[in-house]
Amino acid sequence: MGRHREFDVEKALDAALCVFWRKGYEGASYADLTEATGVERPALYSAFGNKEALFRKALDRYYTHYLDYIPVALDLPTAREVAAHILYQAADLNTRYPDHTGCLGIHGVLAGSDDAEPVRQALIDARAAGEAQLRQRFERAKAEGDLPETADPEGLALFVLAILHGMAVQAKAGFSRERLERVIDQALSTWPTAS
Amino acid sequence: MGRHREFDVEKALDAALCVFWRKGYEGASYADLTEATGVERPALYSAFGNKEALFRKALDRYYTHYLDYIPVALDLPTAREVAAHILYQAADLNTRYPDHTGCLGIHGVLAGSDDAEPVRQALIDARAAGEAQLRQRFERAKAEGDLPETADPEGLALFVLAILHGMAVQAKAGFSRERLERVIDQALSTWPTAS
DNA sequence: CAGTTTTCATAATGATCGTTATAGTAACAA
């Protein structure tokens, strides 16, 4: 069957993920990726395919290994707890690693050349999927009486996601976790109540 | 004194600004810039300097020609009016031009290669300047009794800017102005009142 | 052991990046 791989694929993928997290899709070069992973270029191509495929695998890993608090949050009993848990966990994640602040899922959405359009669209789709999950959760909360009849589940979902995206930008601009949490406190200050 | 310039410098700068708006600093190539401006490369270098200088001039123009609603907003009588005016104007600007949605000032903050670090820092600084302006305005509002004693001017400024940044991301993801305004409505529903 | 297969490391591919040298042309001053 031939020779075995010398490097750990999972570790290499995580290292590549961190590079993308810091520099975005187009900002990360193969020189960066080989240095961070300790793996030469042909080995990266052999293990992951081309750059776009590598990024998509890194994005998958990001959702399963770093955004794992989202499914946990969606199972919490009240809409407010769902929102608060997601927001505070995101603030922590956005500032946990000084070398790659912010959110990988957001960094590729904004700017880039036309070549990066497929990647940008993939990130937009992933963002929209998260929005749909949150909206459905808030619709359930309204049906359960956890949110008042006057509440707007979709508006709340859009609002929570706007805060998430805003925090990602602010974290990239160097905000501390404490400053992000002040944003959250303000956002949650008058969450609609069913009383 | 020699030959006169054939192209309109202001028009060329505005065309370049729109390219940066859509693709960010590194995503915009000189091929894009020459096509959009109708000006050959050496003429761009002669008129504006290198790419970084051109971007900085475009950023200046962005603030003076497109973010001109900010100084207007800061002069409104109440903090809530200030926030509402800025947010609604931003929602409009973020969705006004289908070819370049979102906010130029945000697109460069997030990801990019190490070469773009000076530009990223310039955008971060500009963002911080806006934050300071808004914080000072809210501090004044608190002193004037327009905001309650319990209000946190800096927290409110951070919050408003988070919404702005979040909307920029959402606009780039294709949100309509109506959807952005639902975010704003939710954000302003948490606004503290002096009563 | 030999034979096969896969990985590894070096280096080269064509394309595109930002930047400029060069040559030609148009508009000024004298």
Add this chain to the structure above:
DNA sequence: TTGTTACTATAACGATCATTATGAAAACTG
């Protein structure tokens, strides 16, 4: 008109981009 100046346009520069031939080394099977 003549000389000079500053613009325009073509094309080339070295560097870097993502991608891949190439050949040597290593680990499996029989």
